[in-house]
Amino acid sequence: MxxxxxxxxxxxxxxxxxxxxxxxxxxxxxxxxxxxxxxxxxxxxxxxxxxxxxxxxxxxxxxxxxxxxxxxxxxxxxxxxxxxxxxxxxxxxxxxxxxxxxxxxxxxxxxxxxxxxxxxxxxxxxxxxxxxxxxxxxxxxxxxxxxxxxxxxxxxxxxxxxxxxxxxxxxxxxxxxxxxxHRQGCLKATTFDESMPTQLQRANIQVSDSFIFAGMQSYEWQKQWFSYTQKHYKNDDELIEFAELNTVLGYQGVANQSAAFALAGSYLHNPLMADTEHVFVVFNQPTEQLFKISRSESECHI
CATH class of the missing domain: 3.40.47 (Peroxisomal Thiolase; Chain A, domain 1)
Known part of the structure; x- marks a missing residue:
């Protein structure tokens, strides 16, 4: 999409x-x-x-x-x-x-x-x-x-x-x-099915990837996320560092998913992220869902 x-x-x-x-x-x-x-x-x-x-x-x-x-x-x-x-x-x-x-x-x-x-x-x-x-x-x-x-x-x-x-x-x-x-969109969203551990595996995530968390924060979720990602770490890897949309700007209800995609777009449009091919967006509400947001091959006219 x-x-x-x-x-x-x-x-x-x-x-x-x-x-x-x-x-x-x-x-x-x-x-x-x-x-x-x-x-x-x-x-x-x-x-x-x-x-x-x-x-x-x-x-x-x-x-x-x-x-x-x-x-x-x-x-x-x-x-x-x-x-x-x-x-x-x-x-x-x-x-x-x-x-x-x-x-x-x-x-x-x-x-x-x-x-x-x-x-x-x-x-x-x-x-x-x-x-x-x-x-x-x-x-x-x-x-x-x-x-x-x-x-x-x-x-x-x-x-x-x-x-x-x-x-x-x-x-x-x-x-x-x-x-x-629309088909000419500059950004492309890829979704993955199944449980979150399976989504992470199918997306072939690396701990060095850029991640945006756009869900509801809690201590229980932090423990859950670590259990999902633990097997992706190697001995010398640092912990995945989330960009925290809702910690900075607040959880925005029915507009929260749109906010996360807009933030992913701002990351990919930023000159400092020119070498970054994609950004992963993680939700835990209403369901646990992983999105891979990348630049499309379309020319950007907007």
Whole structure:
């Protein structure tokens, strides 16, 4: 599957170079919350989160709508559709706690009409997306904001949330991403089936490869990953060093997979990585999945 990353916005900004630099250098964007969440039966503590400073004080729905509007405005939809075939826009957006879409279809239609009034493209909204199952010539726009108290408190019932002075856990963030899935894409994604150990073997990984972890962090996962990769080490090898997307910029919910692919693209587009042929992206939510992101043979026109 080939694709291009068109635009992104997160706490690191909206430039490809800053995305790479922020994660590669493990820059600090996170901060403690003012509110306390229940960590276990005997402990309440501030949770650690990442936010876009400009959105501080807004609720989740407003945050998502503002990020979405910003992304659509900056991909220059009219110009994009003149240069490439776009059969459909696929919005990857979160649902509210009641199960309803956080942003309704009427609002999405209005955003697209404002961006391209002459011929508004068809669209659909989903909250569960897989790159490998996406139709060709699809514009994917993914947005989520996962850092408000209500959302994080609910997640703490199911996952270890990173709290101040607490064990390794999930830091929540927000962001928006646009990708175009098409045959002329500059990036190529290769997937592998079966269990994670089998995926690693089929991908023929080397401990010297570049890895991006874009899943939910926990001490249990760290032990699990080492057990998966242990047989790939030789006596003098150093441990695999992950580029930690979510430790730096926060786990971004339904937009997290798009964020990881955009980060992989920023790595491969960076002059410092010119000799790097591919980057592996590792997820552990909702399933354990390995992606190999490499440069395609297509000429890049975006």
């Amino acid at each position: 080939q694709f291009d990353t068109l635009y992104h916005v997160n706490a690191a900004g909206c430039y490809t170079e800053s995305f790479y630099t922020s994660v590669a250098n493990q820059m600090l964007y996170s901060k403690p919350s003012k509110a306390l969440i229940r960590c276990d039966i005997s402990l309440d503590a501030p949770y650690v989160f990442v936010e876009l400073t400009e959105l501080a004080g807004f609720d989740r729905q407003t945050r998502c709508l503002l990020i979405l509007s910003h992304v659509i405005e900056n991909i220059e939809l009219k110009k994009l559709c003149c240069s490439f075939r776009v059969n459909k826009v696929q919005f990857i957006l979160p649902h509210a706690s009641n199960g309803e879409p956080l942003i309704d279809d009427d609002t999405l239609s209005e955003l697209l009409t404002n961006a391209m009034p002459e011929q508004t493209p068809a669209f659909e909204q989903v909250s569960d997306w897989q790159l490998e199952a996406t139709d060709l010539d699809t514009l994917v726009v993914a947005v989520d904001s996962c850092n408000d108290f209500e959302y994080v408190s609910e997640q703490a019932k199911h996952h270890t949330v990173q709290v101040v002075n607490g064990p390794s856990g999930v830091i929540y963030g927000e962001g928006g991403y646009a990708l175009l899935v």
